Structures are given as C-alpha cells and as structure tokens.
Amino acid sequence: MSIQETELKPVAEIGSGLVRRFDFPDGKTRIFQISTFCPDIIGPGPTNVYLIENEALILVDVGIPTNMAKAFFYQWRNQAIPKEVEDLAPDHSERELIEGMDLIGRSLSDINQLVISHGHPDHFLMAHSILERTSASVSAHILESPQICNPWGILNMWISRQRQMFATGMPAPWSGSQSVREHLYRGLDLDSLGLSIKVDSPIFGDGPLKVGGMEINGVQVRHLPGHSPGSVGLIVGHEGGEKALICGDVLLNPITPHPDDLLVYLQTLEQLAAYEDIQLVLPAHGRKIVDLKARVGALSEHHRNRLRLTYEICSESRSVWDVATTKGYFDTYVNPAKFNFLAGMEALVHMELLSMVDGLERCHTRDGVHYFISCAKDFDEIYGRIRDLVTDNKYSAIMRY
Numbered sequence: 091m092s093i094q095e096t097e098l099k100p101v102a103e104i105g106s107g108l109v110r111r112f113d114f115p116d117g118k119t120r121i122f123q124i125s126t127f128c129p130d131i132i133g134p135g136p137t138n139v140y141l142i143e144n145e146a147l148i149l150v151d152v153g154i155p156t157n158m159a160k161a162f163f164y165q166w167r168n169q170a171i172p173k174e175v176e177d178l179a180p181d182h183s184e185r186e187l188i189e190g191m192d193l194i195g196r197s198l199s200d201i202n203q204l205v206i207s208h209g210h211p212d213h214f215l216m217a218h219s220i221l222e223r224t225s226a227s228v229s230a231h232i233l234e235s236p237q238i239c240n241p242w243g244i245l246n247m248w249i250s251r252q253r254q255m256f257a258t259g260m261p262a263p264w265s266g267s268q269s270v271r272e273h274l275y276r277g278l279d280l281d282s283l284g285l286s287i288k289v290d291s292p293i294f295g296d297g298p299l300k301v302g303g304m305e306i307n308g309v310q311v312r313h314l315p316g317h318s319p320g321s322v323g324l325i326v327g328h329e330g331g332e333k334a335l336i337c338g339d340v341l342l343n344p345i346t347p348h349p350d351d352l353l354v355y356l357q358t359l360e361q362l363a364a365y366e367d368i369q370l371v372l373p374a375h376g377r378k379i380v381d382l383k384a385r386v387g388a389l390s391e392h393h394r395n396r397l398r399l400t401y402e403i404c405s406e407s408r409s410v411w412d413v414a415t416t417k418g419y420f421d422t423y424v425n426p427a428k429f430n431f432l433a434g435m436e437a438l439v440h441m442e443l444l445s446m447v448d449g450l451e452r453c454h455t456r457d458g459v460h461y462f463i464s465c466a467k468d469f470d471e472i473y474g475r476i477r478d479l480v481t482d483n484k485y486s487a488i489m490r491y
C-alpha cells in the first residue's frame with residue numbers, strides 16, 4: 091500500500107487554487123495540499139500550504155497576501171505588474187486558503203497548530219490575518235524569529251542586504267530621485283500593516299512536533315538549514331509505515347531553491363540523502379517529489395555545475411553581478427541594467443563558497459564594487475576541498491535537543 095493521491099479542485103488559470111488530498115495507508119493520517127497565489131517566473135510560483143490531519147490539525151505555512159505579493163515581487167523590484175496579476179483581489183490568496191479548507195469540510199478555527207517552515211514573505215505573511223480567526227498556536231524555528239516576530243523583520247531583511255548588494259555591482263531597485271522609504275512604501279502602508287506574529291512554541295532542533303505541550307505521534311520536526319538559517323521540514327507518518335516529508339523550500343521541483351548559505355545547504359542535502367524511508371516529498375512550490383535521493387542528487391549536481399561555471403567565469407577578474415549576468419549562467423535572461431536580488435544572491439553564495447576554499451580571491455575594488463579572480467588550479471581540486479568541508483560536519487551529530 092502506498093500514499094494515495096486525489097485531486098479535489100483543479101488549478102485555476104492564474105496557476106494556484108489547487109486542492110489535493112493524500113491518504114496514508116494507516117487510514118488515520120491525511121495531508122491536504124492547497125496552493126495559494128504567489129507569482130511565478132519573477133517569484134517561486136504558488137505557495138503550497140499543507141494541512142496534516144491526524145491526532146491534531148496542523149497547518150504548514152500560510153502563503154502571502156496578494157496585495158503584499160504585488161508589492162514585494164513587482165513594485166520593490168521595479169518590475170511591471172502583468173494585468174492578470176493586477177486584477178487579482180488584494181485578498182485573493184487568503185480566499186484560496188479559506189475556500190480550500192471549506193472544500194475539505196474544515197475552517198480556520200479547527201486548526202490546532204500553525205508551523206512556519208521558514209520566515210520568508212511567501213510562507214508566513216498571511217499568518218497575521220489568519221490568526222485573527224483561529225486560536226491555533228504557532229511554531230517556527232528560533233533562528234527565523236528575526237523575520238517572523240519583528241514587525242519590521244521583512245524590511246530589515248531587505249534593507250540589511252543593500253550594502254552587500256551594492257558591492258556586487260548590481261544596480262539599485264529605485265531611481266536616484268527616490269528615497270528608500272518612498273520606494274518601499276509604494277502600494278503598501280507599511281506603518282499600519284501587521285507583518286509579524288508571535289511564535290508560541292519555538293523549535294530548537296529535531297524531535298517530535300508538540301501541540302499544546304503534547305508530542306504529536308507521527309509528526310517529526312527536522313532542522314534543514316541552508317535556504318534560510320531556521321528552515322524546518324516535517325516528517326509525517328508512523329514508525330515502520332509510509333512517510334511523507336513536507337520540506338518548505340529546502341527541496342523544490344522543478345526549480346532549484348536559493349541557498350542563503352551554500353555550504354550549510356550542501357550539508358543539509360547530505361543529511362537528506364541519508365533518509366531511507368521517505369516515499370513522498372511535498373515542497374512549498376511546484377511539484378511533489380517521489381524520489382528523494384534522485385532529487386537530492388540532482389540538486390547537488392546542479393550546484394557542482396554552477397560552482398564550476400562560476401570558477402571558470404572568474405578566470406578573469408569579475409564582480410558578482412558580472413557572473414550573474416554572464417550569458418548561460420541562468421536559464422532565463424538576467425538584465426544587467428535591472429535590480430535582481432535572487433540572481434545576485436545566487437552568484438554571491440557560489441562565489442563565497444569558492445572563496446572559502448581559496449578557489450577565488452578578491453583582487454581589487456572599483457567604485458565600491460568588489461572583483462574576484464580564480465586561483466587557476468584544476469576545478470576538481472577546488473571542488474574536492476568543498477566536498478571535504480561539506481562532509482566534515484559535526485553539526486548534525488551535536489545539535490540534538
């Protein structure tokens with residue numbers, strides 16, 4: 091017997107609105123998937139939220155309110171909003187979640203626990219309004235609290251990166267005549283907007299999920315850092331039976347997650363490769379993964395290839411932005427004249443890891459932009475040093491709570 095999947099509502103034209111049920115062979119455990127609006131191409135695509143139904147009703151992630159998605163993904167990045175997105179109601183994604191729950195005979199007030207996989211805007215920003223209609227308590231890893239619990243957490247994340255972004259050589263997202271504040275406040279009244287929520291039961295590391303102080307049988311938390319410092323996954327299912335991993339953005343399919351620390355991310359992939367008994371992986375964006383080891387292998391290979399390409403591009407001195415905008419570095423075209431945070435960060439984390447093993451060194455700065463050049467050794471030797479760092483990792487063994 092395996093986990094059975096049933097589609098309850100097809101995907102709408104805008105790309106979200108899908109509702110699916112996964113029935114476990116034990117007859118007691120079910121997972122529901124509801125996809126809520128988040129832009130694709132410019133963003134990661136609809137956010138899949140999951141409801142775990144066993145001894146308790148647990149909601150994993152909530153998605154992003156549509157008005158905030160318009161601000162973060164388009165206005166803050168200085169991108170034109172397509173008409174079909176502009177036309178969406180400000181609470182479109184919220185309605186998708188509520189209608190999805192209606193369809194499965196549940197309401198927000200039935201939720202016992204909300205688990206936030208990580209503190210990125212597309213995963214938790216809707217929580218503020220959702221929590222007004224439920225008495226559910228909230229869990230998230232303690233390392234995500236700077237984003238989740240601080241009213242200015244998302245702005246802090248955005249603004250704290252600006253200095254680093256300028257050093258990469260990337261153009262600013264706003265015009266010279268505009269203040270940062272004017273730029274960020276377009277479309278949103280951030281002074282009166284509730285962005286933060288209180289985390290009632292912080293997660294410190296691996297172990298059973300607790301709801302109201304009680305350990306829930308058949309839901310295990312795993313700390314899977316690297317996409318963000320406090321990303322968590324939930325393993326659903328009982329010992330000896332079928333198991334699913336709800337993984338947030340740690341593994342995605344078909345897109346590849348952006349690491350915020352590539353070394354830590356590769357260590358997490360190593361940890362995931364050792365999981366023996368996961369039959370189904372349910373990511374927060376895109377499609378389900380049925381072969382965990384194959385997906386982990388493909389993501390490791392992807393980063394190896396990108397490290398090699400980064401290293402080769404830096405055979406002559408290059409800034410991070412030069413690398414990110416080299417033709418063929420990404421599948422999609424990155425316009426050198428336009429701010430693109432994720433493209434810049436992706437090149438940056440690869441260059442950081444190469445620098446960590448002396449594969450790259452900073453050769454000069456010009457107009458505040460830093461330039462790097464490779465050490466001209468064989469790439470396989472450099473990659474061997476990276477693999478040594480990835481596998482020489484005491485963290486997983488020590489960080490048991």
Ligand SMILES: [Zn+2]
Pocket residue numbers: 134210212213339374375
């Ligand atoms: Zn995400």
